[in-house]
Amino acid sequence: MFRLSLFFLFSLYAQGAHWNQFRGPEGTGHSNAHLPLSWDENNNIKWKTAIQGRGWSSPAIWENQIWLTTATADGKILSALCINATTGKTLFEKKFFEVETPQFAHKFNSYASPTPVIENGRVYLSWGSPGTACVDTKSFKTLWTRRDLACDHFRGAGSSPILWNHLLINNHDGADTQYIFALNKMTGKTVWKTNRSVNFMDLDPNGKPKRDGDFRKGFSTPHIITLAGQPTLLSSGAMAHYAYNPINGQEIWRVVERKQHSASTRPVYGQGLCFFPTGFGKGELLAVDPNGKNDITQTNIKWRLARSGVPEKPSLLHIDSHLYLIDDQGGLVTCLEAKTGKEAWSERLGGNYSASPITAEGRIYAFSESGKCTVFKASAQGFKKLAENNLESGFMASPAVHGNAMILRTKTHLYRAED
Numbered sequence: 001m002f003r004l005s006l007f008f009l010f011s012l013y014a015q016g017a018h019w020n021q022f023r024g025p026e027g028t029g030h031s032n033a034h035l036p037l038s039w040d041e042n043n044n045i046k047w048k049t050a051i052q053g054r055g056w057s058s059p060a061i062w063e064n065q066i067w068l069t070t071a072t073a074d075g076k077i078l079s080a081l082c083i084n085a086t087t088g089k090t091l092f093e094k095k096f097f098e099v100e101t102p103q104f105a106h107k108f109n110s111y112a113s114p115t116p117v118i119e120n121g122r123v124y125l126s127w128g129s130p131g132t133a134c135v136d137t138k139s140f141k142t143l144w145t146r147r148d149l150a151c152d153h154f155r156g157a158g159s160s161p162i163l164w165n166h167l168l169i170n171n172h173d174g175a176d177t178q179y180i181f182a183l184n185k186m187t188g189k190t191v192w193k194t195n196r197s198v199n200f201m202d203l204d205p206n207g208k209p210k211r212d213g214d215f216r217k218g219f220s221t222p223h224i225i226t227l228a229g230q231p232t233l234l235s236s237g238a239m240a241h242y243a244y245n246p247i248n249g250q251e252i253w254r255v256v257e258r259k260q261h262s263a264s265t266r267p268v269y270g271q272g273l274c275f276f277p278t279g280f281g282k283g284e285l286l287a288v289d290p291n292g293k294n295d296i297t298q299t300n301i302k303w304r305l306a307r308s309g310v311p312e313k314p315s316l317l318h319i320d321s322h323l324y325l326i327d328d329q330g331g332l333v334t335c336l337e338a339k340t341g342k343e344a345w346s347e348r349l350g351g352n353y354s355a356s357p358i359t360a361e362g363r364i365y366a367f368s369e370s371g372k373c374t375v376f377k378a379s380a381q382g383f384k385k386l387a388e389n390n391l392e393s394g395f396m397a398s399p400a401v402h403g404n405a406m407i408l409r410t411k412t413h414l415y416r417a418e419d
Helices: 002-015
Strands: 045-050 060-062 065-071 077-084 090-098 117-119 122-126 132-136 142-146 162-164 167-173 178-184 190-195 223-227 230-236 240-244 251-256 268-270 273-277 285-288 301-305 317-319 322-326 332-337 343-348 358-360 363-367 372-377 385-390 400-402 405-409 413-417
Touching: 060 117, 060 400, 065 122, 090 142, 117 162, 162 223, 167 230, 223 268, 240 273, 268 317, 317 358
Parallel strands: none
Antiparallel strands: 045 413, 060 065, 065 077, 077 090, 117 122, 122 132, 132 142, 162 167, 167 178, 178 190, 223 230, 230 240, 240 251, 268 273, 273 285, 285 301, 317 322, 322 332, 332 343, 358 363, 363 372, 372 385, 400 405, 405 413
């Protein structure tokens, strides 16, 4: 019986029981589960649960718990809830923070966009500067909170926290200040805080910023990779992309791009290169050799893609030796050779996209803001659509995986889609 229990737990983990952060356990959007190919409101939906409030945070899952953040539309009440992954029943719901005068959030964003991150026994919830909380996932007791991580998010928060060893790490890139920080995950106390080395707060002779807050504001989630056996923290700011030592926050290198702004996607690493979409305003895709020090803008950009089709919000997928991009406006899918940036093919799906795609069993799942999910083959040989599915409300949140099921958050509901 003990061996069977261990086998069951291992199988659940391997299939995606711990989709514990934005873009899954590795932060890359990859799953090895056997996910459903087709579904709609009446087919292959095991349960559907209404979610109160407004929030674009993606589901984060540990074992049989799904955690989400949400907020009132005006941002004055910030809440979180835990849902049973098998039944869809709400296990816990709590108002964590009240905000008397919320910061402005663009109507396209929400006051609950950062995705939680979970480990055994604890979940870490963030709404950006308005509040961060740590909760015991067994007792649902709040263990610590922070409300003093100042940042004018300008358009609303978007960066999701990540865990590394004993640290909870996140970006705060706002109109007033830009920094990356690490908290002790057990206590919530600050371990290190590093201001961005590139200051986009250019002032005119009257002391007013020459650039508006968009050029200092970022939405991206940081990402840890291993280079030459050493952990390296990749982090996109407003108009620059950085590598840090996650132990102490010391900057290793930076790439500066002053033409685009508000970088939003989570960095991707593969084929010995780091890939950074540069954000809004005729964005580009940069392929950066991470072996360098200080400012490597002029020396380590191996190729760049500067044309339509580079995503502003959906993160990239790196599969085998290729990259897959899904454009926000019109859903142009592009397959590129990762080493060179050479295009293998492109195809237009139609619709607008904010959610990041995921991949499993040689398929790619792309979720649109209207509620459409297009499933197509992950192949450099050409585009091949496998299915097209629709739910009643659109996708702003990225999907999650539990066992062989997809956990899908639309603008109004949470679904379990499974064969």
